[in-house]
């Protein structure tokens with residue numbers, strides 16, 4: 183596998199979604215390619231940071247409006 | 262009334278997956294099932310029978326996540342609120358169509374993603390396509406590659422980092438943004454994301470790969486060693 187192949191399979195690799203043969207090939211490439219190792223590590227780190235972020239909060243007035251709309255709908259439904 | 266098995270909880274204490282270098286076996290993405298609790302199907306069943314409190318409990322569980330999703334996809338607070346409200350109202354009206362072949366949350370996300378997309382398309386004069394294949398991969402090799410050091414994010418306050426990420430998501434093209442949001446923020450599986458958007462798994466994968474590479478590139482501009490924030 184060459185560098186291009188590693189980039190192509192990067193997502194699948196990070197998701198644990200690569201079949202064993204390809205995974206071995208990819209890891210063999212990483213053993214001697216510093217650039218690809220850096221790309222794999224940094225992409226993994228980036229996803230991890232995004233995953234752990236909580237960028238948007240539900241403002242309380244938005245929540246109140248949602249629940250009053252909901253109650254209206256729910257009460258019009260029941261009997 | 263539905264009050265038997267409700268455990269209050271805000272957010273989910275998701276484990277952080279370790280960062281142990283490329284040569285160790287990568288930890289697969291956190292399982293999306295971590296957000297579904299065991300009593301969910303009971304709540305859904307009760308709501309289907311007309312139990313309003315059960316439905317409201319489902320709303321309580323997912324409203325924050327759904328709002329984050331609609332906010333991230335529409336990029337606009339007003340649209341996000343409308344999309345969220347309509348998504349929950351539609352979910353309630355169509356509850357009988359939910360047969361439990363997917364998780365309730367996935368079904369809800371599908372509705373919320375569609376409501377968001379509709380509003381995004383209204384505001385965007387230039388249409389975007391989720392379905393068409395992304396053109397050749399000759400250009401994917403990252404050009405900017407610099408050492409980040411061991412824990413680059415630690416040099417940043419939480420709020421600062423979130424600002425960088427929000428800005429990144431906002432600036433990303435919709436076709437990449439939607440896939441990245443569903444996959445890496447909402448933690449849907451590739452299959453679930455494909456189902457939610459009505460596109461193929463390869464279409465999801467090619468957009469996800471590009472979006473993740475763009476994310477790395479964005480963070481690289483902040484994290485490369487010796488660079489001031």
Ligand SMILES: [Zn+2]
Pocket residue numbers: 184185186188211215216217218219
């Ligand atoms: Zn390489």
